[in-house]
Amino acid sequence: MRLQLASILAGFTVLASSVAAYAEKPQDELAAQVRIQGFACDKAQGAVRDKKRSRPDYAVWVLKCSNAVYRVGRAPDMAAKVEVIR
Secondary structure (H helix, E strand, O other): OHHHHHHHHHHHHHHHHHHHHHOOOHHHHHHHHHHHOOOOOOOEEEEEEOOOOOEOOEEEEEEEEOOOEEEEEEOOOOOOEEEEOO
């Protein structure tokens, strides 16, 4: 019984690490949101959280794309506020 339980737990660990490997990076999620709202983001190169502008339930990110840089504010269940920086 213990051996079976250990095998099952080991399987879950492998599965969890596989799922984490395929999880989207913040820049990919933000780039998708920016594109949905009509802005161009050819290739997302990085995203950094703007801690100074962020508040509880409102995250602000600076998204760097190959063709532009955006400030993206996100609140739950609302469209993102997108500002073009460059």
